[in-house]
Amino acid sequence: MTPLSGAARPEALEGAAKFTVRDLDFYYGDFHALTGMNIDVRENSVTAFIGPSGCGKSTFLRCLNRMNDLIPGTRIDGTITLDGEDIYGPGVDPVDLRRRVGMIFQQPNPFPMSIYDNVAFGPRLHGIKKKEELDQIVEQALMRANLWKEVKDIMERGGLTLSGGQQQRLCIARVLAVQPDVLLMDEPCSAIDPTSVQKVEDLMAELKSSVTIIIVTHNMQQAARVSDETAFFLQERQGEPAELIEFGRTAEIFTSPHDRRTEDYITGRFG
Amino acid sequence: MGKRWANRIALGVLWLCGITTVLVLGAVILYVFVRGIGQITPEFILTRPYGVNAEGGIGPTIVATIYVTGLAMLITTPIAVLAAVYLAEYAVQGRLVNAIRFAADTLASVPSIVMGLFGFAFFVEAMGLGFSVLSGALALSFLMLPIVMRATEEAIRAVPRFIRWGSYGLGASKWQTVSRIVLPSALPRILTGLILAMGRAVGETAVVIFTMGQAINMPFTPLDSGRSMTVHLYTLAMEGINMDAAYGTALLLMVMILFFNLSARWLTARNRKVKE
Numbered sequence: 333m334t335p336l337s338g339a340a341r342p343e344a345l346e347g348a349a350k351f352t353v354r355d356l357d358f359y360y361g362d363f364h365a366l367t368g369m370n371i372d373v374r375e376n377s378v379t380a381f382i383g384p385s386g387c388g389k390s391t392f393l394r395c396l397n398r399m400n401d402l403i404p405g406t407r408i409d410g411t412i413t414l415d416g417e418d419i420y421g422p423g424v425d426p427v428d429l430r431r432r433v434g435m436i437f438q439q440p441n442p443f444p445m446s447i448y449d450n451v452a453f454g455p456r457l458h459g460i461k462k463k464e465e466l467d468q469i470v471e472q473a474l475m476r477a478n479l480w481k482e483v484k485d486i487m488e489r490g491g492l493t494l495s496g497g498q499q500q501r502l503c504i505a506r507v508l509a510v511q512p513d514v515l516l517m518d519e520p521c522s523a524i525d526p527t528s529v530q531k532v533e534d535l536m537a538e539l540k541s542s543v544t545i546i547i548v549t550h551n552m553q554q555a556a557r558v559s560d561e562t563a564f565f566l567q568e569r570q571g572e573p574a575e576l577i578e579f580g581r582t583a584e585i586f587t588s589p590h591d592r593r594t595e596d597y598i599t600g601r602f603g
Numbered sequence: 604m605g606k607r608w609a610n611r612i613a614l615g616v617l618w619l620c621g622i623t624t625v626l627v628l629g630a631v632i633l634y635v636f637v638r639g640i641g642q643i644t645p646e647f648i649l650t651r652p653y654g655v656n657a658e659g660g661i662g663p664t665i666v667a668t669i670y671v672t673g674l675a676m677l678i679t680t681p682i683a684v685l686a687a688v689y690l691a692e693y694a695v696q697g698r699l700v701n702a703i704r705f706a707a708d709t710l711a712s713v714p715s716i717v718m719g720l721f722g723f724a725f726f727v728e729a730m731g732l733g734f735s736v737l738s739g740a741l742a743l744s745f746l747m748l749p750i751v752m753r754a755t756e757e758a759i760r761a762v763p764r765f766i767r768w769g770s771y772g773l774g775a776s777k778w779q780t781v782s783r784i785v786l787p788s789a790l791p792r793i794l795t796g797l798i799l800a801m802g803r804a805v806g807e808t809a810v811v812i813f814t815m816g817q818a819i820n821m822p823f824t825p826l827d828s829g830r831s832m833t834v835h836l837y838t839l840a841m842e843g844i845n846m847d848a849a850y851g852t853a854l855l856l857m858v859m860i861l862f863f864n865l866s867a868r869w870l871t872a873r874n875r876k877v878k879e
């Protein structure tokens with residue numbers, strides 16, 4: 333096995349663990365999707381999840397904000413802690429958790445309402461009603477999402493009238509408006525134009541001083557560019573659960589991976 | 604050669620079958636239009652019938668029809684929408700849900716004369732509501748309920764999973780997601796279902812004849828009785844009292860129902876445009 337099969341945490345990196353995952357197994361009904369996952373996600377850094385299609389990256393991501401709870405028949409074993417607190421423990425409300433752990437999806441999914449209302453949706457849910465306060469939150473969120481300049485004069489237009497890349501940044505602004513500690517991004521750039529990809533990568537670099545980011549990507553160059561640490565997932569045989577093969581500093585994973593399978597995957601994808 | 608001809612013939616037959624639908628609709632509308640248009644005057648629409656031959660207008664029957672349909676809609680909408688929300692979002696999918704769905708589908712296929720009979724026994728007699736707009740509306744709502752419920756359930760299911768997840772991802776509760784995101788997104792399709800159900804109710808005869816009565820009243824309170832346009836049309840034509848007025852009534856009915864169907868189409872089209 334790899335040196336990382338126990339508690340997977342690269343020694344060289346400093347900083348507190350935001351998420352700590354121990355012995356995680358996950359099931360969709362009878363289908364055992366993930367097994368034996370151990371990982372520490374460091375606070376205020378960018379962690380990339382890579383691996384072939386169907387190896388459970390999205391599934392794992394959805395464990396971290398309990399989005400899988402919404403899929404009937406799913407089951408989880410093991411523990412996940414956020415800031416030391418078990419997120420599957422009794423007394424944890426998944427609704428509160430999801431506010432702290434925001435999520436961005438592959439397909440931009442603005443609500444069928446105005447740009448302003450999209451961003452104000454979260455704050456309003458949590459009881460903010462005053463116009464000035466909302467205005468300020470919306471403006472700040474849009475600025476952090478690198479979208480403010482493009483939309484500041486068209487706030488009342490429908491969110492769905494924006495281009496795909498703008499829609500994705502709108503969704504990022506919408507999540508930032510509820511002040512999450514963590515941002516889960518599931519292939520956020522695979523359905524948008526190159527200029528927007530650039531802007532999303534820029535904003536990730538800006539955000540990471542205040543937000544812990546986990547990004548799933550099929551683009552190795554992107555993983556290498558944006559992330560501090562990288563985790564490689566693999567489902568070795570059809571029907572078997574996926575495993576976490578290797579986890580470490582991005583520079584190391586890409587230049588001198590410990591595991592043969594990691595190397596094969598990365599060189600294959602780069603080639 | 605042979606292949607090409609077979610292809611052409613098949614295409615021709617398909618085209619003919621398709622066009623038949625349009626022709627049938629056109630023929631019905633044209634016939635009713637030609638026979639009825641001479642009747643349509645402001646007087647016909649506004650005044651009440653008089654004399655043994657039911658001369659004059661059909662005003663009270665129009666009012667009774669709109670009244671009973673509107674009331675039926677008010678009764679149906681909340682029940683049907685909430686039931687659909689329960690089915691689509693909350694109920695654990697299983698036997699009970701299947702039973703509810705089966706019941707709704709069967710309810711939709713109960714012959715309307717049977718529904719009328721039931722409405723008479725239950726609302727008019729047992730509950731003592733008498734022949735009244737209220738009895739009629741309650742009985743009609745049984746007819747509309749499955750249509751609106753099915754349409755709403757499908758509309759809710761058609762809201763993409765990703766949009767819901769966007770809402771849950773912001774820390775919205777289930778009810779917040781359903782009421783602020785899912786229902787507004789589904790609204791155009793729900794309205795389409797409602798409009799189609801109203802068209803159905805406007806054209807219904809058997810149910811209202813048993814529950815609202817046949818007296819030519821201008822109904823005022825929900826407990827007044829009244830005669831719907833369809834019942835009026837039926838009586839005029841079956842007893843050969845006044846065929847011209849019958850065709851005039853038929854034309855007005857067609858116009859109303861066509862209006863409902865066209866609004867439903869318009870809503871669907873507009874909705875599609877917004878999505879794109």
Ligand SMILES: Nc1ncnc2c1ncn2[C@@H]1O[C@H](COP(=O)(O)OP(=O)(O)OP(=O)(O)O)[C@@H](O)[C@H]1O
Pocket residue numbers: 360363365383384385386387388389390391392403
């Ligand atoms: N809702 C679900 N119900 C049952 N099985 C599922 C469900 N979602 C995913 N799976 C299965 O779980 C496994 C992991 O899927 P997942 O979507 O997490 O992979 P992924 O790594 O994100 O793939 P991709 O790179 O294509 O997005 C797959 O075999 C998939 O078929």
Ligand SMILES: [Mg+2]
Pocket residue numbers: 389390391518
């Ligand atoms: Mg995925």
